[in-house]
Amino acid sequence: MLRIKNGRVIDPASSTDAILDVxxxxxxxxxxxxxxxxxxxxxIAGGARIETVDAAGLCVAPGFIDLHCHLREPGFESSETIxxxxxxxxxxxxxxxxxxxNTRPVNDSASVTRGILERAAKASTRVxxxxxxxxxxxxxxxxxxxxxxxxxxxxxxxxxxxxxxTKLLRQVMDYCRALDLPVIDHCEDASLFAGxxxxxxxxxxxxxxxxxxxxTESIAVxxxxxxxxxxxxxxxxxxxxxxxxxxxxxxxxxxxxxxxxEVTPHHFTLCDEDVVYDTRFKMNPPLASxxxxxxxxxxxxxxxxxxxxxxxxxxxxxxxxxxxxxxxxGVTGFETALALALELVHAxxxxxxxxxxxxxxxxxxxxxxxxxxxxxxxxxxxxxxxxRAWTFRASESASKSRNSPFDGRExxxxxxxxxxxxxxxxxxxx
Amino acid sequence: MWNASxxxxxxxxxxxxxxxxxxxxxxxHHLLAIExxxxxQINFLLDEAKPFQEFQRYPLKKLATLRGKTAALAFxxxxxxxxxxxxxxAARLGADTMxxxxxxxxxxxxxxxxxxxxxxDAMKPDCIVMRHSSSGAADFVASRLDIPVINAGDxxxxxPTQGLLDALTIRDRRGSxxxxxxxxxxxxxxSRVARSNLQLLGKFGCQFTLxxxxxxxxxxxxxxxxxxxxxxxxxxxxxxxDVVIVLRVQQERLHEPALPLNEYILLYQLTPERLRMAxxxxxxxxxxxxxxxLEIDPAVADGPQSCILEQVTNGLAVRMALLFxxxxxxxxxxxxxxxxxxxx
Amino acid sequence: xxVLEKKQLMSATxxxxxxxxxxxxxxxxxxxxxxxxxxxxxxxxxxLAQRIAKAMRGIDGVDVPVGTLDIxxxxxxxxxxAQHPVVHSSEIPFVVDDKDxxxxxxxxxxxxxxxxxxxxxxxxxxxxxxxxxxxIERGHRELPIEASFVGRHVQTSSxxxxxxxxxxxxxxxxxxLVERVD
Numbered sequence: 018m019l020r021i022k023n024g025r026v027i028d029p030a031s032s033t034d035a036i037l038d039v040x041x042x043x044x045x046x047x048x049x050x051x052x053x054x055x056x057x058x059x060x061i062a063g064g065a066r067i068e069t070v071d072a073a074g075l076c077v078a079p080g081f082i083d084l085h086c087h088l089r090e091p092g093f094e095s096s097e098t099i100x101x102x103x104x105x106x107x108x109x110x111x112x113x114x115x116x117x118x119n120t121r122p123v124n125d126s127a128s129v130t131r132g133i134l135e136r137a138a139k140a141s142t143r144v145x146x147x148x149x150x151x152x153x154x155x156x157x158x159x160x161x162x163x164x165x166x167x168x169x170x171x172x173x174x175x176x177x178x179x180x181x182x183t184k185l186l187r188q189v190m191d192y193c194r195a196l197d198l199p200v201i202d203h204c205e206d207a208s209l210f211a212g213x214x215x216x217x218x219x220x221x222x223x224x225x226x227x228x229x230x231x232x233t234e235s236i237a238v239x240x241x242x243x244x245x246x247x248x249x250x251x252x253x254x255x256x257x258x259x260x261x262x263x264x265x266x267x268x269x270x271x272x273x274x275x276x277x278x279e280v281t282p283h284h285f286t287l288c289d290e291d292v293v294y295d296t297r298f299k300m301n302p303p304l305a306s307x308x309x310x311x312x313x314x315x316x317x318x319x320x321x322x323x324x325x326x327x328x329x330x331x332x333x334x335x336x337x338x339x340x341x342x343x344x345x346x347g348v349t350g351f352e353t354a355l356a357l358a359l360e361l362v363h364a365x366x367x368x369x370x371x372x373x374x375x376x377x378x379x380x381x382x383x384x385x386x387x388x389x390x391x392x393x394x395x396x397x398x399x400x401x402x403x404x405r406a407w408t409f410r411a412s413e414s415a416s417k418s419r420n421s422p423f424d425g426r427e428x429x430x431x432x433x434x435x436x437x438x439x440x441x442x443x444x445x446x447x
Numbered sequence: 448m449w450n451a452s453x454x455x456x457x458x459x460x461x462x463x464x465x466x467x468x469x470x471x472x473x474x475x476h477h478l479l480a481i482e483x484x485x486x487x488q489i490n491f492l493l494d495e496a497k498p499f500q501e502f503q504r505y506p507l508k509k510l511a512t513l514r515g516k517t518a519a520l521a522f523x524x525x526x527x528x529x530x531x532x533x534x535x536x537a538a539r540l541g542a543d544t545m546x547x548x549x550x551x552x553x554x555x556x557x558x559x560x561x562x563x564x565x566x567x568d569a570m571k572p573d574c575i576v577m578r579h580s581s582s583g584a585a586d587f588v589a590s591r592l593d594i595p596v597i598n599a600g601d602x603x604x605x606x607p608t609q610g611l612l613d614a615l616t617i618r619d620r621r622g623s624x625x626x627x628x629x630x631x632x633x634x635x636x637x638s639r640v641a642r643s644n645l646q647l648l649g650k651f652g653c654q655f656t657l658x659x660x661x662x663x664x665x666x667x668x669x670x671x672x673x674x675x676x677x678x679x680x681x682x683x684x685x686x687x688x689d690v691v692i693v694l695r696v697q698q699e700r701l702h703e704p705a706l707p708l709n710e711y712i713l714l715y716q717l718t719p720e721r722l723r724m725a726x727x728x729x730x731x732x733x734x735x736x737x738x739x740x741l742e743i744d745p746a747v748a749d750g751p752q753s754c755i756l757e758q759v760t761n762g763l764a765v766r767m768a769l770l771f772x773x774x775x776x777x778x779x780x781x782x783x784x785x786x787x788x789x790x791x
Numbered sequence: 792x793x794v795l796e797k798k799q800l801m802s803a804t805x806x807x808x809x810x811x812x813x814x815x816x817x818x819x820x821x822x823x824x825x826x827x828x829x830x831x832x833x834x835x836x837x838x839l840a841q842r843i844a845k846a847m848r849g850i851d852g853v854d855v856p857v858g859t860l861d862i863x864x865x866x867x868x869x870x871x872x873a874q875h876p877v878v879h880s881s882e883i884p885f886v887v888d889d890k891d892x893x894x895x896x897x898x899x900x901x902x903x904x905x906x907x908x909x910x911x912x913x914x915x916x917x918x919x920x921x922x923x924x925x926x927i928e929r930g931h932r933e934l935p936i937e938a939s940f941v942g943r944h945v946q947t948s949s950x951x952x953x954x955x956x957x958x959x960x961x962x963x964x965x966x967x968l969v970e971r972v973d
Contacts, residue, residue, distance in 0.1 A: 225604030
């Protein structure tokens with residue numbers, strides 16, 4: 018039995034924000050109530066051994082979900098494995114992660130999906146794989162989506178790339194509507210993207226690097242929203258980065274369409290003016306303008322954005338230690354996501370409850386699930402401090418890779434303990 | 448006379464500068480870009496190049512100043528003129544060169560830039576002169592090696608020695624760089640030469656007119672505190688210009704639909720008639736290699752206002768001065784000796 | 792560096808008289824001035840050469856061309872210099888070949904400056920003869936170099952420094968003996 022005592026329980030589903038004890042029995046939550054007095058605790062336990070976690074001064078939230086990450090296994094184990102990636106995720110407070118299918122082989126069949134889930138059995142967090150939309154993510158034929166769904170995928174995407182053609186997107190959406198699977202798209206116009214390595218703007222001109230305009234993303238978002246309306250399928254926009262894209266999502270929601278979106282922490286923290294000749298600042302979609310960044314923060318606060326997702330994209334150090342043009346796109350993100358979101362809370366731009374929604378009920382809803390701190394629910398919990406001071410050092414990360422633009426950044430607030438299915442998978446050293 | 452009393456002693460102690468006269472700016476280790484240089488540093492570099500201009504006229508063009516020193520010329524992008532210019536500059540100073548050329552390089556076999564450069568470095572050159580197709584490549588190498596790096600062109604970012612030789616040419620012809628009206632014609636977006644020119648001349652209060660097809664002259668050039676305006680009409684651009692810089696047309700660009708060359712000639716070729724719209728004493732520069740009859744009319748290229756050949760000579764002078772400054776003297780860790788007879 | 796002024800070696804008048812005397816000596820010992828030329832070593836050798844040439848003009852109207860030589864690129868101690876040295880142009884407005892040259896400098900000390908100057912001259916051509924005229928000769932030669940025409944010989948220790956100040960360069964006119972103070 019596990020007792021998490023005196024924590025500030027924030028449960029968006031029940032609008033709870035109170036100091037409560039949470040009890041866990043086996044893999045489920047068994048009790049959520051104010052702290053008992055005196056010996057009542059051992060009575061509740063009924064003689065069983067109690068492990069107590071003192072959560073005084075900490076927030077207790079439903080277990081965080083990361084809708085978008087890359088675990089690189091199978092095929093790119095030099096950059097990350099399911100084991101190292103989920104360990105990093107647990108250190109970031111995540112209890113479930115959704116790895117994208119751009120592995121090698123691509124996760125486009127039930128056997129690959131099963132292989133991933135087998136390796137995930139020993140992972141630190143739950144692993145809910147996203148399957149490819151097209152075979153090999155080549156953008157030609159449909160992948161074996163139904164078979165993968167039976168094997169355990171929670172959504173489809175060709176991430177890394179956009180779903181190649183409008184026609185294919187429509188086919189995928191029509192198909193997934195029947196299976197009640199969300200389609201996640203990496204929105205990008207291929208010809209505007211080609212050759213570019215950062216956002217087009219003053220900084221790209223100054224550095225002499227090829228840039229892509231915001232329209233590279235928003236044109237594809239516009240296309241996707243219209244097809245989603247046509248197919249009446251659930252559409253989720255991956256790593257949204259531009260104000261123009263956000264406005265399209267807002268309009269779609271207003272219209273009652275089932276369109277959702279996520280934003281990464283690096284997109285709401287950094288902008289294109291921060292880019293220098295350092296490949297830790299190279300990712301896709303690239304860091305956007307300051308206006309985009311401000312719009313994203315507004316969208317996080319007002320509900321237009323449904324989830325914060327990391328797009329954790331590890332690359333082994335040697336592959337990133339090259340000229341900017343030649344480096345692969347991507348930055349890691351599991352361990353810094355919460356702290357970066359707390360920066361918004363500390364700056365008064367985001368409420369703490371909203372932050373919790375963005376990491377829990379928001380992503381859960383995209384996947385058609387619930388996420389609650391309630392009796393009978395799976396015991397997935399994230400305990401975090403809003404005040405703990407610490408410095409992130411990429412060299413100390415549990416990930417195999419070091420490509421983070423936040424190396425050396427000082428933070429206020431951190432994950433303190435991560436509980437998955439009743440087991441403490443991460444506990445911060447004091 | 449010598450007086451042993453303390454006060455008199457103290458009054459005779461004077462501090463003398465152990466160094467040379469004038470404002471010698473802080474020592475440069477690399478030359479990666481014009482952007483971080485001050486106007487003072489640029490003036491110093493241009494002044495330092497002047498004796499090397501004279502030198503090109505000597506009967507015997509061979510110094511022993513850099514004897515025993517080696518400059519590694521690592522050109523990962525094909526280049527004839529700049530490479531020969533640097534090689535000649537080194538040779539005239541008495542230095543040796545190591546030559547890496549893209550076509551025959553190990554890069555074709557998949558070796559990374561870092562490994563290629565480290566291999567060169569292991570042979571202990573005194574500096575690396577580098578040209579590469581990636582913006583920031585010189586910066587990348589400089590942050591990983593101890594020896595000085597001279598950027599001979601990195602992607603679309605900068606070509607600092609071109610900026611310096613253009614400035615020297617302009618200063619010689621016009622007397623000073625201050626407040627000139629500069630017109631640059633061509634593909635500005637992809638031009639490292641244009642960026643270096645903008646950076647350098649911008650530090651001297653020049654005004655710029657950028658002229659070319661809209662897709663090659665992005666709005667973002669108008670930011671950054673410099674006085675820059677854009678136009679796609681050449682007549683508009685040349686009106687009142689003191690200096691006209693003509694860029695070459697790079698005919699194939701990856702990922703870009705090509706502009707028909709006849710369109711370019713029709714709208715942007717610098718002809719004698721168009722040049723007359725500039726000031727009567729305006730000068731014409733071109734970083735080369737030029738395509739006669741494309742971006743520039745042969746009559747203009749060969750005419751009295753053209754400085755194209757002076758640019759080449761000045762390129763040699765600037766590069767000799769740079770090699771001398773960066774590898775001709777001791778490193779910062781050496782004690783300054785100073786001449787034993789009072790200054791020079 | 793800190794220096795202690797020890798004594799004045801020459802006043803303005805003394806400098807002038809010495810240069811006049813040197814001009815006469817050079818003319819006397821050159822057996823014909825037709826081929827003669829003066830080359831001043833930057834910096835202070837230059838005004839000295841110009842003054843000597845002017846003095847020579849006063850002697851039977853002898854007109855001797857003057858050139859200037861910058862020796863920065865010929866120094867043998869560049870590897871010990873940490874700051875960027877200032878390089879100037881050399882200006883020699885005559886052909887060096889077959890000329891009877893007089894190198895002019897303010898102080899002859901180790902001889903290395905003169906060695907560098909000769910290297911510079913040979914890059915310009917092949918002079919018939921090179922002789923050296925200096926205002927002060929102070930011993931401590933490190934190379935086999937001697938001056939044919941000396942203003943004044945001064946015994947010095949190696950800690951001492953001779954400071955020559957000329958109005959064209961320094962806005963004052965005197966020669967001082969100073970000592971380096973640590």
